[in-house]
Amino acid sequence: MDIAVVQQPLQRLSGLLAPELQEVDSLIRSRMTSENAPRIPDITQHLMDAGGKKLRPILTLASAALFNYSGYDHIRLAATVEFIHTATLLHDDVVDESKQRRGRPTSNLLWDNKSAVLVGDFLFARSFQLMTETNDLEVLSLLADASATIAEGEILQLTASQDITTTESVYLTITRGKTAALFSAAAKVGGIISQADEAALSALFTYGDALGIAFQIADDLLDYTGKDDTTGKNSGDDFREGKMTLPIIKAVSQATEPELAFWQRTISHNQQQAGDLDEALRLMKKYDTLASTRAEALTWAERACDAIETLPECEIRDLLYDLAGYIVNRAK
Amino acid sequence: MDIAVVQQPLQRLSGLLAPELQEVDSLIRSRMTSENAPRIPDITQHLMDAGGKKLRPILTLASAALFNYSGYDHIRLAATVEFIHTATLLHDDVVDESKQRRGRPTSNLLWDNKSAVLVGDFLFARSFQLMTETNDLEVLSLLADASATIAEGEILQLTASQDITTTESVYLTITRGKTAALFSAAAKVGGIISQADEAALSALFTYGDALGIAFQIADDLLDYTGKDDTTGKNSGDDFREGKMTLPIIKAVSQATEPELAFWQRTISHNQQQAGDLDEALRLMKKYDTLASTRAEALTWAERACDAIETLPECEIRDLLYDLAGYIVNRAK
Numbered sequence: 001m002d003i004a005v006v007q008q009p010l011q012r013l014s015g016l017l018a019p020e021l022q023e024v025d026s027l028i029r030s031r032m033t034s035e036n037a038p039r040i041p042d043i044t045q046h047l048m049d050a051g052g053k054k055l056r057p058i059l060t061l062a063s064a065a066l067f068n069y070s071g072y073d074h075i076r077l078a079a080t081v082e083f084i085h086t087a088t089l090l091h092d093d094v095v096d097e098s099k100q101r102r103g104r105p106t107s108n109l110l111w112d113n114k115s116a117v118l119v120g121d122f123l124f125a126r127s128f129q130l131m132t133e134t135n136d137l138e139v140l141s142l143l144a145d146a147s148a149t150i151a152e153g154e155i156l157q158l159t160a161s162q163d164i165t166t167t168e169s170v171y172l173t174i175t176r177g178k179t180a181a182l183f184s185a186a187a188k189v190g191g192i193i194s195q196a197d198e199a200a201l202s203a204l205f206t207y208g209d210a211l212g213i214a215f216q217i218a219d220d221l222l223d224y225t226g227k228d229d230t231t232g233k234n235s236g237d238d239f240r241e242g243k244m245t246l247p248i249i250k251a252v253s254q255a256t257e258p259e260l261a262f263w264q265r266t267i268s269h270n271q272q273q274a275g276d277l278d279e280a281l282r283l284m285k286k287y288d289t290l291a292s293t294r295a296e297a298l299t300w301a302e303r304a305c306d307a308i309e310t311l312p313e314c315e316i317r318d319l320l321y322d323l324a325g326y327i328v329n330r331a332k
Numbered sequence: 333m334d335i336a337v338v339q340q341p342l343q344r345l346s347g348l349l350a351p352e353l354q355e356v357d358s359l360i361r362s363r364m365t366s367e368n369a370p371r372i373p374d375i376t377q378h379l380m381d382a383g384g385k386k387l388r389p390i391l392t393l394a395s396a397a398l399f400n401y402s403g404y405d406h407i408r409l410a411a412t413v414e415f416i417h418t419a420t421l422l423h424d425d426v427v428d429e430s431k432q433r434r435g436r437p438t439s440n441l442l443w444d445n446k447s448a449v450l451v452g453d454f455l456f457a458r459s460f461q462l463m464t465e466t467n468d469l470e471v472l473s474l475l476a477d478a479s480a481t482i483a484e485g486e487i488l489q490l491t492a493s494q495d496i497t498t499t500e501s502v503y504l505t506i507t508r509g510k511t512a513a514l515f516s517a518a519a520k521v522g523g524i525i526s527q528a529d530e531a532a533l534s535a536l537f538t539y540g541d542a543l544g545i546a547f548q549i550a551d552d553l554l555d556y557t558g559k560d561d562t563t564g565k566n567s568g569d570d571f572r573e574g575k576m577t578l579p580i581i582k583a584v585s586q587a588t589e590p591e592l593a594f595w596q597r598t599i600s601h602n603q604q605q606a607g608d609l610d611e612a613l614r615l616m617k618k619y620d621t622l623a624s625t626r627a628e629a630l631t632w633a634e635r636a637c638d639a640i641e642t643l644p645e646c647e648i649r650d651l652l653y654d655l656a657g658y659i660v661n662r663a664k
Contacts, residue, residue, distance in 0.1 A: 036505055037487040091453060095446040114427040114490055117449055121423060122483035124456060129476040137467055144461040151454035155369040158446055173368055 009322035010053060016316065017061045024057050024078045031079065031126050043119045047086055055215075056081040056186040063190025063204050065316050073134045073193045080143065081186040083127035088150060088178075090120035095158065096241060139189050146185035153177015162242035162270060164252050164263050171249055172213070179219075180212025187211075203307050210304035211324055217297040218328045220245035224281065225290060236277045242267045246296065248280070250289035259283055297328040341654035342385060348648065349393045356389050356410045363411065363458050375451045379418055387547075388413040388518040395522030395536050397648050405466045405525045412475065413518040415459035420482060420510075422452035427490065428573060471521050478517035485509015494574035494602060496584050496595050503581055504545070511551075512544025519543075531642065538639035543656055546632035550660045552577035553625050556613065568609045574599045578628065580612070582621035591615055629660040 014021060032044040057078035064074035094113045124147070131143050157174045160166045187208030191201045223238040224247055238245055244267070252263050262279060266272050284290050301324035311317050346353060360380070366372040389410035396406035426445045456479070463475050489506045492498045519540030523533045555570040556579055570577055576599070584595050594615070598608050616622050633656035643649050 034484050034487075036509070037484050037491065039487055039491055040484070088453075091449050094449055113445070115487070117423050117426055118483055118487045118490060121420075121452075121456070122480060122487060124453070125476065125479035125483050128460060129473075129480055132469070132472045132476045135469055137464070137469075140464045140472065141461075144457065144464045147457035148454060148461055151450055151457050152366050152369050152372070155366075155371055155447070155450045155454060158450060159369065159371055177368070 009319045009326045010055070010058070013058050013062060013316070013319045013323065014054070016319070017058060017065065020061045020065075020075060020078070021054065021057065023075045024054075024061070024082065027075055027079045027130075028082060031083075031130065032123075034122070037122075039115055040119050040122055043090070043115060044086065044123065047089060052082075052085075054082065056085050056182055059183060059186040059208060059211075060190045062316050062320055063187045064194055065190075066312055066314065067191060067194030067196050067200070069190070069194040071193065073136065073139075074190060076130050076134055077139065077186075077189045077193065080127045080130045081182060081189075083123045083130065084143075084147065084150075084182060087120040087123035087127065088154070088182075090116045090123070092154070094120075095154070096237075134193065136193060138192050142185050142188060142192070146181045149177045149181040151177075153179070153181065157243075160244050162268055163244060164248075164260075164267050166244035166249060168246065168249055171244065171246060175213050175216045176209065179216040180209045183212030183215070184208035200311060203311055206307035207304050207320065210300045210307060211327065214297045214300035214304060214324060215327050217246060217293060217300065218330055221247065221290060221293050221297065222330065224284065239266070239277055239280050240272065242270050246293040247284045247289045250292055251280075251283045251287050254287045255283070294328070298325075301325055301328045341651045341658050342387070342390070345390050345394060345648070345651045345655065346386070348651070349390060349397065352393045352397075352407060352410070353386065353389065355407045356386075356393070356414070359407055359411045359462075360414060363415075363462065364455075366454070369454075371447055372451055372454055375422070375447060376418065376455065379421065384414075384417075386414065388417050388514055391515060391518040391540060391543075392522045394648050394652055395519045396526055397522075398644055398646065399523060399526030399528050399532070401522070401526040403525065405468065405471075406522055408462050408466055409471065409518075409521045409525065412459045412462045413514060413521075415455045415462065416475075416479065416482075416514060419452040419455035419459065420486070420514075422448045422455070424486070426452075427486070428569075466525065468525060470524050474517050474520060474524070478513045481509045481513040483509075485511075485513065489575075492576050494600055495576060496580075496592075496599050498576035498581060500578065500581055503576065503578060507545050507548045508541065511548040512541045515544030515547070516540035535639050535643055539636050539652065542632045542636035542639060543659065546629045546636060546656060547659050549578060549625060549629040549632065550662055553579065553622060553629065554662065556616065557622060571598070571609055571612050572604065574602050578625040579616050579621045582624055583612075583615045583619050586619045587615070626660070630657075633657055633660045 028048070032041050032048075034040040060078040060081055061074055094116045127143075131140055134140075153174050153176065156170070157178060160170055160174060184205045185208070187204040188201055191204045196204070220238065223235065223245070226235060237243075239248070248263070248267070252260070255263060262276075262283070266276050266280065304324040305321050308317060308320055364373050364376040364380075392410040392413055393406055426448045459475075463472055466472075485506050485508065488502070489510060492502055492506060516537045517540070519536040520533055523536045528536070552570065552575075555567065555577070558567060569575075571580070580595070580599070584592070587595060594608075594611060598604050598612065636656040637653050640649060640652055
């Protein structure tokens, strides 16, 4: 197989699902309007224009396609998960005090934190209206649970921030909540509306869960290895914010006493000065934590692939397979 | 009828519904826990300890009682509306930068804005899980719509803030969204689960809508007429924040040129100095806008009463009737 093709499974999935993605787009556009509050479409449009990867709606559409779903609920649910994702982005930017998202100023900078909070709430409510239109109680219950798990993950991340005793296990709980919960729900709902059997639903859930974890680990890695222009974020942001991600957690766990003092000063007390990011990177190199973090992301990608082995063999399944590796390889 | 009794319909409703309210309380307590994020119950408990009036859950329980509902969904839905209300309080305090709520420091002061945003999100998700457990699609759809309307009302309020051209009609749209949408939904869901007929459901909705509007107008009035220790808020907060509520809207609409300059400086440009609140109050007195605002609240209270005339005659209905007047009379 052509290597260039293998590396672009996301684009190929987008291509295969192009008609459905277009329907999702127009549903999103029609539902982000508000008769009374024009600020809502302004802000949402700003985020949509920045052009996300649409990973979550693609998961829903792909899993429905795996089971030859015919109907309109996959479009509703793909729009639902993108609305939930967009809402969490808005609230994340308030919480992280971010200045850039996808290479553009964040909405909390362009408007204000207040608008970002309230438009996020509106998009959550819209997602909830959309999913209710499926009249599928199993779907509603799964997405309600996912929403609660996402919020718990975000709150746990907040309390773990600047806490250098954060373990890899806590990191996993955070990641599973804030990122993987929506991936697993997005994949599974496509199966639920297709009336796939329990084994298939469980496979889709596990795939989404493992893919989400691999994705987040790779994302955290990119914060240290990526260039601003490829990630659209400021490199080293996580270090500056005292976010405890795997590269730091692994370095802290092996730190000598003077190194621990460095982490305490820069992370626990957030007293940073010029050269600290370089020193942090030197310590990550010393303990090879960027490589071991990458290995962990690959392990989760493999778990994702293993999960869908029993699903119907077809081009979509093969692309979902390739997607897992591709997601980690972004962070090379 | 004893006047003291007439003035306390809320306490009498609480008394009549005490066993149900206790069940609601314990359901709320059991659902605000989080295995992973102890900050969630900490913050929620802080709000619950402050002891709100529990008006919204009382509406749900009362409307279910009107139709002799027997089951558990009224408890779930009463807890649901209280969770939604608590979530909006948390986000409101972030948006308003409030320092006091119900006479206690707000959670955004005790913790931080980040926690208030995320715990609010968690409570929204919890409310959504709870209502999903009723398996009632009509209820879900109504509450999803209400959630979107609430967010739209809040956003419209934000864009109307400091805008002295805000009309009474825009004020009504804001109020109907941010406050009345949850009142009307809370009242109607109690009827839905009781399988009340369409006319009764529409009566409950209209009652909640009118009661919510009366309540909010009275609340806005209290901001100018109440003492800190009775409202638990800082008196004059709305003026300082440039919030366009009826007493100001009515004064601006009749303002002379120098008065308009005063409103422009203090509200549009938010350039306030010592004595400005007194001057604002003097202008409200000049045009008697506190009295005409109060009259408007009473009109809405009457509409609420008219709406439920056709509902089954019983003590609960009489108390709902009295509640409307009581809610406005707080703001004497």
